[in-house]
Amino acid sequence: LAYLPGWEGVDLRLTVRDVPSAEADTRLARAADALRGKVGKHVYGEDEADMAVLVLEALRAHRMRIAVAESCTGGMLGMRLTAIAGSSDVVHGGVIAYDNAVKVAQLGVRQETLVAHGAVSEETAREMASGVRERLGVDVGVSITGVAGPGGGTPEKPVGTYCVAVDVRGVTRSFRTSSVGDRHEVRQRATQAALSLVRVALEG
Numbered sequence: 544l545a546y547l548p549g550w551e552g553v554d555l556r557l558t559v560r561d562v563p564s565a566e567a568d569t570r571l572a573r574a575a576d577a578l579r580g581k582v583g584k585h586v587y588g589e590d591e592a593d594m595a596v597l598v599l600e601a602l603r604a605h606r607m608r609i610a611v612a613e614s615c616t617g618g619m620l621g622m623r624l625t626a627i628a629g630s631s632d633v634v635h636g637g638v639i640a641y642d643n644a645v646k647v648a649q650l651g652v653r654q655e656t657l658v659a660h661g662a663v664s665e666e667t668a669r670e671m672a673s674g675v676r677e678r679l680g681v682d683v684g685v686s687i688t689g690v691a692g693p694g695g696g697t698p699e700k701p702v703g704t705y706c707v708a709v710d711v712r713g714v715t716r717s718f719r720t721s722s723v724g725d726r727h728e729v730r731q732r733a734t735q736a737a738l739s740l741v742r743v744a745l746e747g
Contacts, residue, residue: 544574550724550731551594552739555582587742594738595623601745602633607682607711609741611637612650612675614662614688615705619734635681640671650674663688663700665717668708672717676710683745684710687737691729705733709744716744 547554557574559567579586587594602609611620621637624630638649643662646652651674652667660666668686676684689705696702701721708717718740722732 544578550728551735552587587739593627594735594742596627598738598741598745599624599627599630599633601742602683605682605745607745608633608635609683609685610635610675610679610681612671612684612686613637613639614641614646614671614686615691616687616689616730616734616737617641619730620685620687620737623734623738635679637679638675646671649678651678661700663690663704663706665706665708665719668706669710669715669717672708672710673713673715682712683741685737685741687733689729689733691726691733693726703729705729705736707733707737707740709737709740711744714744716740 545556545558547556555578557571557578559570562570587597609624611624613620618639624634638645640646640650643657646657646662646667647654650671652670656666656670668688671686671688672684674684675686676682686708687705690696690700690702692702694702696704703721703723704719705721706717706719708715720736722729724732
């Protein structure tokens with residue numbers, strides 16, 4: 544068993560050596576079943592599964608449409624979703640709210656929230672998600688705000704800190720975390736985290 548961490552998550556790779564192919568298949572299947580039992584809900588796919596594809600499928604299953612609000616990722620989340628052919632049936636649009644003035648004017652983020660908690664906060668992310676859902680008239684709003692670097696970090700919010708939120712028909716979830724890596728890697732991880740949060744929210 545090999546653990547292969549990357550920006551999309553952690554691949555768990557099983558390898559069998561020095562046995563006949565039929566026996567290898569049996570052992571791999573048994574080991575994969577054991578892994579699924581241990582990892583449980585944290586497994587989102589096998590082989591080359593794409594989180595964006597899974598999110599689009601879940602949205603279709605629930606007959607929902609989605610809109611995105613992005614700050615530090617500058618459109619990467621929207622790009623991940625719209626890179627999939629046929630996504631226009633559930634992806635409505637989005638707002639790149641890089642400046643706080645855009646967060647306020649276009650997404651309805653309260654100035655009081657920005658003053659009290661800052662742009663990189665769960666509170667701001669939640670208002671961004673709710674704002675884009677309400678203003679674009681969709682079922683699901685998802686947002687990302689963070690410090691991608693290489694500058695701009697503080698002791699309280701170092702480079703690599705990001706917050707994501709999702710609003711599904713008025714029910715909002717969010718979290719704050721941080722990751723290592725350069726600017727591109729942080730943005731990739733934040734985008735994947737946002738997709739994962741949408742997936743979990745749609746699963747209930």
